[in-house]
Amino acid sequence: MERWKQHILVVDDDVAILDCIRMSIKKDIPCQITTTSDSLEALELLKNNVYNVVIADINMPNLSGFQLLEFISTISPNTPVILITGSTEPEKLRIAIQLGAHDILRKPFELSDLHMAINNALQKNALLLQNEVYRLNLEHIVQQRTQELYAAKSKLEKNYLNTIHAMVNAMEANDIYIRGHSERVTVLSIMIGKLLNLSAKELNLLRVGALLHDLGKIGIYDTVLNKKDNLTPSEFSLIKQHPVIGAQIVRPIGLPEAVYNIILQHHEWFGGGGYPYGLTQENISLLARIVTIADSYDAMTSKRVYRHNLEPNAARTEIINNIGFQFDPDIGLLFFEKFCQITEPLSDTPAIQNLLSELI
Numbered sequence: 001m002e003r004w005k006q007h008i009l010v011v012d013d014d015v016a017i018l019d020c021i022r023m024s025i026k027k028d029i030p031c032q033i034t035t036t037s038d039s040l041e042a043l044e045l046l047k048n049n050v051y052n053v054v055i056a057d058i059n060m061p062n063l064s065g066f067q068l069l070e071f072i073s074t075i076s077p078n079t080p081v082i083l084i085t086g087s088t089e090p091e092k093l094r095i096a097i098q099l100g101a102h103d104i105l106r107k108p109f110e111l112s113d114l115h116m117a118i119n120n121a122l123q124k125n126a127l128l129l130q131n132e133v134y135r136l137n138l139e140h141i142v143q144q145r146t147q148e149l150y151a152a153k154s155k156l157e158k159n160y161l162n163t164i165h166a167m168v169n170a171m172e173a174n175d176i177y178i179r180g181h182s183e184r185v186t187v188l189s190i191m192i193g194k195l196l197n198l199s200a201k202e203l204n205l206l207r208v209g210a211l212l213h214d215l216g217k218i219g220i221y222d223t224v225l226n227k228k229d230n231l232t233p234s235e236f237s238l239i240k241q242h243p244v245i246g247a248q249i250v251r252p253i254g255l256p257e258a259v260y261n262i263i264l265q266h267h268e269w270f271g272g273g274g275y276p277y278g279l280t281q282e283n284i285s286l287l288a289r290i291v292t293i294a295d296s297y298d299a300m301t302s303k304r305v306y307r308h309n310l311e312p313n314a315a316r317t318e319i320i321n322n323i324g325f326q327f328d329p330d331i332g333l334l335f336f337e338k339f340c341q342i343t344e345p346l347s348d349t350p351a352i353q354n355l356l357s358e359l360i
């Protein structure tokens with residue numbers, strides 16, 4: 001930093017000493033000097049200006065050098081303060097150090113000592129300011145990089161969701177009767193998840209898992225999926241493979257375990273007897289238990305090639321009749337009780353979009 005820009009404030013109620021210091025600095029140190037013998041005026045100057053160094057007498061009327069030092073430490077911590085005193089009391093030295101004085105000069109002092117103290121203080125101030133600039137630059141760079149990272153992350157998340165939707169569309173193209181099923185199951189699952197106070201992270205996992213839950217149907221012949229007559233045992237065995245096929249498809253993509261479990265377990269029954277593994281109760285993941293209810297409700301209320309759809313209230317009754325058997329009792333009961341609240345957004349497209357956009 002260039003010296004001519006530096007500004008020193010000198011405060012001493014002894015006008016003779018004040019003049020002596022001013023003349024001495026002016027002669028040997030190229031900088032701007034402001035002097036005052038009034039400590040209250042010094043306080044006002046400090047409120048309105050930034051000084052590179054402050055020299056203050058300790059014993060002054062109204063405000064002491066210690067009080068000025070405390071004030072400077074608060075508003076301008078990069079400004080070193082040199083205290084001057086006629087006292088030889090060690091207690092004053094201790095307080096000065098404790099308050100963070102840069103240096104202390106005892107009257108009478110040599111002008112060479114004064115110059116050395118000022119030069120050291122100016123160097124310290126320059127270093128502190130450099131450090132401050134460096135810190136601010138660093139903060140700016142970190143902030144900029146963080147924004148870039150967030151933008152990249154957001155783009156990746158959108159690409160990720162677009163890919164998931166493309167996979168769902170590919171799967172639903174195989175079966176005209178289930179078009180829109182994955183989206184409806186997703187919204188219903190998220191509504192249930194919200195009532196269960198799941199975290200945003202869990203809701204996002206639920207969203208992806210629900211969207212992909214039937215992905216494995218892509219590996220089942222459409223003649224089997226859309227068969228009007230009763231399925232043969234071997235055809236039903238084939239259908240029962242779709243959770244495993246779906247899980248195998250997503251395994252290499254590296255989707256979270258929670259998503260994998262939703263796909264694999266969404267046909268498991270709470271009381272056992274589901275497929276593919278016959279898992280029971282808490283051995284089935286919570287998110288899969290949610291999707292099971294949403295999936296069953298939407299399947300029951302949707303028309304299929306081989307059967308008519310149920311009315312919403314009839315499907316709701318089916319769910320309450322099967323809690324503990326097919327469905328998790330707590331989630332099933334919650335679904336039954338909050339039925340209108342849960343299903344209302346399904347008829348409202350903007351509400352669905354709002355719900356999903358909240359999770360991106």
Ligand SMILES: [Fe+2]
Pocket residue numbers: 213214242266267
């Ligand atoms: Fe399924």
